[in-house]
Amino acid sequence: MSRILIIEDEREIAELEKDYLELSGFEVEIEERGDTGLEKALAGEYDLFILDLMLPEVDGFEICRRIREKKDTPVLMVSARKDDIDKIRGLGLGADDYMTKPFSPSEMVARVKAHLARYDRLIGSRAQANDIIEIRGIRIDKTARRVWVNGEEKAFTNKEFDLLTFLAENPNHVYTKDELFREIWDMESIGDIATVTVHIKKIREKIEFNSAKPQYIETIWGVGYRFKI
Numbered sequence: 001m002s003r004i005l006i007i008e009d010e011r012e013i014a015e016l017e018k019d020y021l022e023l024s025g026f027e028v029e030i031e032e033r034g035d036t037g038l039e040k041a042l043a044g045e046y047d048l049f050i051l052d053l054m055l056p057e058v059d060g061f062e063i064c065r066r067i068r069e070k071k072d073t074p075v076l077m078v079s080a081r082k083d084d085i086d087k088i089r090g091l092g093l094g095a096d097d098y099m100t101k102p103f104s105p106s107e108m109v110a111r112v113k114a115h116l117a118r119y120d121r122l123i124g125s126r127a128q129a130n131d132i133i134e135i136r137g138i139r140i141d142k143t144a145r146r147v148w149v150n151g152e153e154k155a156f157t158n159k160e161f162d163l164l165t166f167l168a169e170n171p172n173h174v175y176t177k178d179e180l181f182r183e184i185w186d187m188e189s190i191g192d193i194a195t196v197t198v199h200i201k202k203i204r205e206k207i208e209f210n211s212a213k214p215q216y217i218e219t220i221w222g223v224g225y226r227f228k229i
Contacts, residue, residue, distance in 0.1 A: 002047040002116055003027045007037030007063060008078070009055050013101070017050060020105040021112065034058030041067055048116055050108075051095070053079040053086060061093060068094035072145075072158050074115040078103070084194060091198040094157040097185065098195070114186040119158070133168050135229055138207060138216065140165055147206075154206045159184060163196075164203050167217060167227035176224040200225060 004021055008014035009032045018028045031037035034055035041049055041063065049067065053060035064075055077090045080101040087098045096115055099108060122145070130143040139148040145161055147154050156164065162184050167175070175183075177193040185195070204211040218228050 001025065001027045003029070003045065004048045004050060004112065005037070005041055005044065005046045006030045006050045007034065007041070007055065007060070008032065008050070008052040009034075010052070016105060017108060020109050024109050024113070026112070032056075034060070034063060038063045038066055042070055046073060047119070048074045048076065048112060050076045050078060050112070053077060053081060053090070061089060064090060064093045064095050068157065074119050074158065076108075076111060076115065078108075087194060088198050091195055092202060096157075096159055111187060118162075118186050122158070122162075133165065135168055135171070135227075136216070138168070140168055149207050156203075156206065160199055160203050160206075163199050164207070164217075167225065171227045171229040174220050174223050174226045179224065 004026050006014050006017055006028060008017070008030065011030075011032065014030045014032070018030060021028045029040070031040055035057040037051075037055065038058050051060045051063055055063070060077060060079070064077065067073065067075060074097075075095045077095045077098045078101060079086060079090075079098070082100050087100075090098050097111055099111070130141055133140040133142065137150045141147070142165060145156075147156055147161065147164065163180065166180070166183055177196040180196050181187075181193055200217060201211070204214050204217060207216055208214045216227060218226050220226060
């Protein structure tokens with residue numbers, strides 16, 4: 001049974017999320033403070049975190065940053081704040097998804113299931129022989145989930161690695177943002193494709209000599225992106 005930690009200071013919202021997740025077969029724990037939630041997240045064995053942004057003592061941004069230093073466990077951020085800057089910052093810190101309150105509990109459960117299913121597949125792939133992609137100075141070890149650029153190892157979040165690998169495995173093919181969202185996040189974009197743009201930007205910062213003039217991941221204006229070989 002998958003274990004989920006909800007870090008949310010609004011008890012009614014946390015209990016509603018917990019009820020829906022437990023009905024779907026998940027084991028769920030709740031922490032209402034940021035400091036105790038962070039401590040539990042780092043010390044415990046959880047399969048996914050649902051993380052509010054505005055928390056007492058330690059905010060959600062800091063919790064996400066600290067989790068990503070230690071774990072690649074999926075992180076789903078939720079917030080009542082609708083500003084794009086918060087979404088961009090959260091995704092940039094390594095969150096796998098971002099939902100704005102109020103949202104449908106059933107949609108939240110669907111996203112949780114999608115992230116867990118993808119993560120399980122990725123964990124399972126590690127038992128296989130190493131599968132390597134090498135393109136013009138970039139070396140992607142799919143099995144170890146490691147990336148080197150001109151011999152220097154770069155750190156990638158879960159979704160950044162998945163997106164880079166997918167594009168590198170399908171070079172010269174132009175994908176729309178909607179197509180990439182469906183492929184990497186295993187769900188419909190529901191009108192929200194800023195996630196793809198943020199992740200492309202973060203990847204370029206790590207693999208491109210000059211991210212303003214990308215040599216690997218090209219923007220095809222009005223269409224989407226492609227990996228050039």
